[in-house]
Amino acid sequence: MEEILNVKDLVVEFSAGPGKKVHAVSNISFALAKGETLGLVGESGCGKSTTGRAIMQLIKPTSGRVEFEGADLTTLRSKKLRQARQGIQMIFQDPISSLNPRRKLKDIVGEPLAIWSNISREERYEKVREMFELVGLDFEASQDRRPHEFSGGQCQRISIARSLMLNPRLLICDEPVSALDVSVQAQILNLLRELKSRYELTILFIAHDLAVVKNISDRVAVMYLGKMCEISESETLYATPAHPYTRALLDAVPEPDPFVERKSDAHHLEGELPSVIDPPSGCRFRTRCPYSQDICALEEPPLRDISPGHQVACHFPMN
């Protein structure tokens, strides 16, 4: 399959005072095939959003490569970078604060075209109208209104409309539904699925909700404290998680059914996320892992294949 994005040895570090560094993303690699949806999951602070932003070059990676359609974005500067980046668009978590409150909807959604194309204002609004219809908004009624007059779900539709104006190939969605009600969340997930097939989009879907991620993803990658733990086809990952952290995450998801037996507490995560300034040696998960042994502190487990397409970074993978 054709690769559209290849992230290689990506490292993002922030300075945290003299001699201290925040290890936000530590040496992660993954690739996205054209047309697939990769779910990126993990707890707050695991580096999943930083990864998304570093791909966009909104945060400059400390080292590593981000190849998008063959070009390494980390080596591009100013104009060239902005040009290449038209192919990647982003949707953010908070739909209301990611829209400019002082602008009308038609101008928010038309802005990408105003910047990048030479078409007339009338043509631009015509395209905006088409896009409004596509994401399920009434153009006549809403074009001259401002974001605060709309609900969270509608604002997220507007963000989606804006992100598609330049016909991107890759969409990075950073927790696009976590601020929404469950009924609205279903609407947005269904819309993303529809648009994905219509525009043959590739999606990097960053979220903490494993059930949401399962619904939309072909493959899923699990991050913990800046490291990649496990990456696999989504069905495989959910049926036979190999990393103890993936297992713990899955067990913590509440099932909306009182007749499903409560999962045993054996895999419940105890304790707190360690500091990213001074992460544990060896495997970063070892301080909270029920199966941790001496080697886990001494040697960092590499991400390796345990079956075709299923990679895990653990000395003692399950199953």
Next chain:
Amino acid sequence: MTDVRNGPLLDVKSLRTYFQTSRGTVRAVDDVSFTLESGSTIGIVGESGSGKTVLSRSVMRMLPKAGVIHDGAVLFEGNDITQYSNEQLRGIWGAKIGLVSQDPMTSLNPVVKIGRQITESIRHHLSIDKAQAKEMAISILKSVSMPEPERRFSAYPHELSGGLRQRVTIAIALACGPKLLIADEPTTALDVTVQAQILDLLSKLQRERNMGMILITHDLGVVADRCDEIAVMYAGKIVEKAPTKVLFSNMKMRYTQALIESIPRLSAPSHVPLRSIEGRPPDLVGTPAGCRFAPRCHFADERCRTQEPPLMRAESENHLFACWNPVGGMVPPPKEVISRLGITPIREDSILRSN
């Protein structure tokens, strides 16, 4: 405060809270009744804007003075606290009714050490000295499984993670040993792993202390295995109420069904389109006649749009629902309107609808 109880811990009767705004009267809570026994948990579930948070504030009487219209009664340990003065209310807030709110960062004071935030209510209600209060606070921090409680006593909120901060707000709510704990979306701002820890902690403390608990959430997954009873709210009203297992196995109200079907499940395969509820909850100003869910309901007919369904009893005793076309058909005949709830006569105000 005399305890004149021979009823439940909390008995909410036909509670109404309306806000007067420039746009008109917002019926945020409209004729809500339920009871809660010590040691049991009721889950209140609904979308944003369904009135669940206003309901919890109304039960506590923690509402702004201006522009609010109340009606109905809240019997707490047999006393109607809607009749209480501010001073009487201060005597039960924190002491007998504890509140855990959604966002632990905004509900804690950022410039006060957490120890003092816990001892504040202990010293206010229990009149004990500083050293004893500190000892008590540390033991409460221990009981909410705070690691290193002695050190954390002098920490500021920003030094703690979201999960630990929520443990602090739980400690504050429990400091004086309340009889009733209201948890308003206690885990919405937290990670799924931390959510499981906090919910386990709340259930454990509730059992140990035999408290009544109101657990408010938009997530049916959260209430499914932690509540004895669930009330589903829509547009200011309870539209279905039943013991948890009855609700999940035999839901009647179309809204409850739609809500449950829109949840993505771990057990479902990938790429299955989700059932969503189109449209939005109605404007609570001048709500239309008929069932409030009718405009979004696939099963709505003429009657649904003109006549409001009352709360009716399903086959089992404790199961109430408000729907003209319930899941599985209408059993028993729709004439049987519930009187057991003690729906009180409504004041004949111009604002309050008479039915």
